[in-house]
Structures are given as structure tokens and as C-alpha cells.
Amino acid sequence: MTKVHDSSEQKVIQTELYEKLIARFVTWAKSRDDIRAALIVGSRARDDPDEWADLDIIVVTTNPEHYLSRTDWIHNIGSPLLTFTEPTATGDERERRVLFEGMLDVDFAILPEQRAKQLLKGIPPEIKAQLADTFGRGIRVLLDKDGMVAALEALIPPGETLPPRTPSKQEFCEVINDFLYHCVWTAKHLCRGELWWSKSCCDSYLKHLLLTMVEWHARSTHGPDYDTWFRGRFLEKWADPRIKKDLRNAFAYYDEKDVKRALLATMDLFRWLACETAEKLGYPYVMKADERVTAWVKTCLSERA
Numbered sequence: 001m002t003k004v005h006d007s008s009e010q011k012v013i014q015t016e017l018y019e020k021l022i023a024r025f026v027t028w029a030k031s032r033d034d035i036r037a038a039l040i041v042g043s044r045a046r047d048d049p050d051e052w053a054d055l056d057i058i059v060v061t062t063n064p065e066h067y068l069s070r071t072d073w074i075h076n077i078g079s080p081l082l083t084f085t086e087p088t089a090t091g092d093e094r095e096r097r098v099l100f101e102g103m104l105d106v107d108f109a110i111l112p113e114q115r116a117k118q119l120l121k122g123i124p125p126e127i128k129a130q131l132a133d134t135f136g137r138g139i140r141v142l143l144d145k146d147g148m149v150a151a152l153e154a155l156i157p158p159g160e161t162l163p164p165r166t167p168s169k170q171e172f173c174e175v176i177n178d179f180l181y182h183c184v185w186t187a188k189h190l191c192r193g194e195l196w197w198s199k200s201c202c203d204s205y206l207k208h209l210l211l212t213m214v215e216w217h218a219r220s221t222h223g224p225d226y227d228t229w230f231r232g233r234f235l236e237k238w239a240d241p242r243i244k245k246d247l248r249n250a251f252a253y254y255d256e257k258d259v260k261r262a263l264l265a266t267m268d269l270f271r272w273l274a275c276e277t278a279e280k281l282g283y284p285y286v287m288k289a290d291e292r293v294t295a296w297v298k299t300c301l302s303e304r305a
Contacts, residue, residue, distance in 0.1 A: 011051040017102050021078050026142050028076040034063040037149050040140040054105040064112045116148050132156050166224045169283050179209045180293045187297045191304045199259050213273045220280035260301045
């Protein structure tokens with residue numbers, strides 16, 4: 001029988017398991033000439049990660065392809081259940097994701113040493129913003145054989161944060177128009193009988209645009225530097241409580257009638273968010289286009305009933 005631990009006990013257990021894995025990684029990485037630096041970012045670099053936090057390690061290496069194309073090295077760190085590669089969250093590099101025994105999930109972001117050296121010569125503004133955000137949330141240096149991590153930290157003044165992220169009027173209108181366009185698109189494909197295709201747009205693409213508006217709404221309310229994390233992380237903590245309530249109705253079952261309901265609920269949520277945000281930013285809202293699109297979508301869906 002599997003023993004069930006309470007949350008606090010499980011947190012301690014998980015922390016101990018991750019720390020053992022980190023210790024094995026450091027011992028192994030120190031012996032590798034091609035690994036020049038390694039640092040932890042994300043939740044486990046901060047003071048009090050919960051039991052669900054994964055482990056994110058940036059590995060600076062002279063031989064990135066070795067760690068992306070081969071898997072034998074992973075066994076030096078722990079007992080893997082599975083592994084695969086994918087682009088990093090920023091999309092500019094690749095990472096190897098590993099699930100170890102104990103369901104310990106670890107992301108090894110593989111950063112070529114040459115890329116790190118290029119950053120030391122001059123950090124583009126968008127990369128500097130990302131580094132400021134990452135370093136500002138906390139890092140834990142595991143290895144820094146050549147002082148590269150320390151040098152990168154020195155290039156980013158303490159307390160430097162991302163620049164204000166207020167959308168321009170054009171960006172604001174682009175997102176609204178994109179959203180309304182794809183509401184019509186979703187309704188058309190639903191009426192054609194393409195349930196998978198229409199549900200995917202309703203619950204994926206439209207929700208991506210909705211999240212953008214949720215972030216803008218939060219920053220227009222609390223200030224441009226208000227922390228909205230990224231890709232919806234911790235939305236439950238930083239978003240308007242009304243949004244969390246309305247989101248309960250915004251996602252659909254794999255059912256034609258429910259996709260209709262969820263689409264209209266998503267449109268209602270997006271509308272009041274966009275209208276409030278437009279008012280706070282002093283931007284116009286395309287109410288006439290919204291009314292036309294909404295009327296057409298409702299008619300289209302009712303005829304399909």
C-alpha cells in the first residue's frame with residue numbers, strides 16, 4: 001500500500017530528493033571539462049518552493065550537441081524514467097527534460113558557451129530584460145568555472161526589472177481584432193461539424209489572446225510594472241477575482257453544444273476585460289465590430305442547433 005504523506009511532510013521529502021539529485025549533478029559536472037557553468041533558476045532557486053516545483057538547471061557547455069543528442073549522461077545524475085528535448089521557454093535555445101524516479105522532473109536548458117560569451121560582449125535589450133526577470137526572481141549558482149555567471153550578473157544592476165509593458169494602441173487593437181476574427185472562424189468550423197478543430201481554437205488560440213488581455217487588464221489596473229509572470233503562471237494570485245469566476249464557464253467539454261456555450265462565454269469575458277482595459281489606457285474599443293461579430297456568431301450557432 002502506498003503511504004500518503006501530508007503536504008508539509010511531502011514538501012520536505014521532495015526537497016531532500018531534489019537536493020540529492022542536485023548534489024549528484026554537481027559532483028558529475030565538476031568532472032566534465034565541457035561544462036563551464038550551471039545554475040538553478042525558477043522555483044527551486046527561491047527560498048520556499050512547494051512540493052510541486054520542478055528543477056530548472058541552465059548548463060553552459062562547450063559541447064551542447066552532446067547533451068541534446070545523447071541520453072547516457074543522464075544516468076550519472078539519477079535513474080531516468082523518460083526524457084525528450086524541446087525549445088526553451090524563450091525559444092532561442094533547446095533543453096532536455098527528464099523525469100527521474102520519484103517523479104522528479106528536471107529541465108536542463110543547454111546554453112552553448114559561445115552564446116554566453118556573446119552575451120558578455122553586449123546584451124540585446126530584450127535578452128537583458130529576460131535575464132533581469134530571471135535573475136530578479138532568484139538564481140542559485142552551482143558551478144561557475146570561468147566566472148561567466150558572475151560577469152553576467154554584474155551587467156545587470158541590482159533591482160533592475162522588465163521595462164513597462166503597456167501595449168501600444170496598435171498592439172491593443174491587433175489583439176482585439178485577432179480575437180473577434182477567430183470567434184467567427186471558430187463558429188464557422190463548428191457549424192461545419194469540425195468539433196476538434198473548433199474546440200482547439202476556442203480553448204487554445206482564443207484563450208492565448210484572452211490571457212494577453214488578462215495581463216494587460218492587470219497592468220492597466222495596478223501599474224505597468226505589476227507582475228503577471230508568464231504564460232498564465234500563478235494567474236489565480238494576480239488576476240482580477242472576477243476573471244477567475246468567469247473562466248469556470250469559458251472552457252468546453254468535447255461536445256458541440258458545450259463548445260457553443262464556451263465560445264460565447266469566452267467572448268463575454270474578453271469583451272468586458274477589453275472594454276475596461278481600453279478605458280484605463282485611453283484607447284478606443286471596436287464596439288461596432290464586436291456587436292456585428294457577436295450577432296453573427298449567435299445567429300450561426302442558433303441555426304446549427
